[in-house]
Amino acid sequence: MKFSPLVDELIKSLQCLPGVGPRSAQRMAFHLLERDRNGGGKLGDSVSRAMSEVGHCQQCRTFTEQELCQICSNPKRTESGQLCVVESPADLLAIESAGQYSGQYFVLMGHLSPLDGIGPDDIGLDRLETTLSEGEWREIILATNPTVEGEATAQYIADIAHDCDVKVTRIAHGVPVGGELEYVDGTTLALSFSGRTAV
Amino acid sequence: MKFSPLVDELIKSLQCLPGVGPRSAQRMAFHLLERDRNGGGKLGDSVSRAMSEVGHCQQCRTFTEQELCQICSNPKRTESGQLCVVESPADLLAIESAGQYSGQYFVLMGHLSPLDGIGPDDIGLDRLETTLSEGEWREIILATNPTVEGEATAQYIADIAHDCDVKVTRIAHGVPVGGELEYVDGTTLALSFSGRTAV
Known part of the structure; x- marks a missing residue:
């Protein structure tokens, strides 16, 4: 039935x-x-509208229904000359919530993954190269995920940035705040030692 | 942000x-x-349509966009003269999946709950009374949930059915198949003893 x-x-x-x-x-x-016909009606409406209207920012590739997203269209953001490369809009949001960074972003919408047929052009690296060679950049911050694919993508972008003579940095990997050393995996601990800073 | x-x-x-x-x-x-703009488009469309078009069956009160649901409009279902009273369409589906019952249903869409202001008319008991007094019923099966509210609702409906001179039964409560006696609660075990049948 x-x-x-x-x-x-x-x-x-x-x-x-x-x-x-x-x-x-x-x-x-x-x-x-x-129990929620009203909410359901709004849900149906906003899903339909989002699916048809939301596209990508012309500059940073994040989701937006406008031509430029709120960050790219904010003139204060360009002042720092910093560009942070992330894999997804959710990563962008996480960094924004941390409140530390006030530059611009470039959202790959994925990572290099040759086995899945995802090459440099599929994650917008051609556009990133144009952006890097045309703009005046003080620093590119690579904030891809600390996974095999994320690291490979970061390395690939670092090579592009070097060719364009732009300074490249990678976000620090190490023991998370509030974590206990006892439960942190070996690779992370090794990275936290090799990346130690003077006090 | x-x-x-x-x-x-x-x-x-x-x-x-x-x-x-x-x-x-x-x-x-x-x-x-x-990853799924197509699915999203369909989702938006079907949510919008369901919210505006789906109403209740004129006879059994379950969800349908037609006047009568598929069960009520099936002439074979009326032959048995049985009416099963359940709290929700999900309960109806569970009973249908069991494949044991082939009569008609009445879906309360809730249970009596005076503290929440839900009285007999809110769960369609006025319509149930009309149905019982007008039709030729052989048996009313009460399949409300074995909760305090469900039991109270079952008792209330049993009284209505007695007034209409219709035979009333309640589904059996006891140890579920595949369950282990060790882990079954005391009330259920007590019910399984008081409801024991001859072998």
Whole structure:
């Protein structure tokens, strides 16, 4: 037995969300139908609009429905001459929340992954190269993830930046604040020793 | 820092789904924008349509966009003269999946809960009374949840059915199949003893 066609379709389409299986989708559908028709209406509307209208910033490639995102269109951001390269808009948000950095960003929307057929052009490195050679940059900060692919991507971008005569830095890896040494893995501990600073 | 207005709105509206907080909503939004624009488009469309078109079956009160649901409009279902009363469409689906029952349903869409201001008319007991007094019913099966509210609701409906001279039964409570006696709670064990059947 199935539900009526429209309810069935709703349950199926909710399963396109990450981490949502048949049971959660059913629960979500009934929740919206029973208790939150208003919220559901807004949800349907904003999902539809976002899917059709949200594109990428012409400059940093993050998500925005305008031509330039809020950061790229902020003149104060260009003053520092710093460009931080991150893998995803979520990483950008995490760095913004930390409140330490006030330069511009470049969002790769992924990382180099030859096995999956993701090459330099797929993550916008051609555009990054143009940006680096045309602008006046004081520093490029590589904030890709500390994974194999992230490190390879960082190395690739560092080579591009060297060719353009721009200073390149990589964010520090080490023991996280509040972590206990006992539970930190060996690679991280080794990096925290090799990256030690004078006190 | 926030995202662009439309992405922000998408993340906020996803939080109306049960079990979805700010972080999961962000992850869902980025997943849809990055990897599944098609699925997102369909999701937006089906949520919007379901919210505006799905109503309740005129007869059994379950969700449907038609006047009568698939079960109520199936003439074979009326033959048995049985009516099963459940609290929610999800309960209906669970019973249908078990494949044991082939009669009609009445979906309360809730249970009696005077403290929350939910009285008999809010869960359609007025309509149930009309249904019981007008139809030819062989048996009413009470399949509300074995909770305090569910039991109270079952008792209330049993009284209505007695007034209408219809036979009333309650689904059996006891040790679930595959369960271990050691881990079954005392109330359930007591019920399984008081409800024991001859072998």
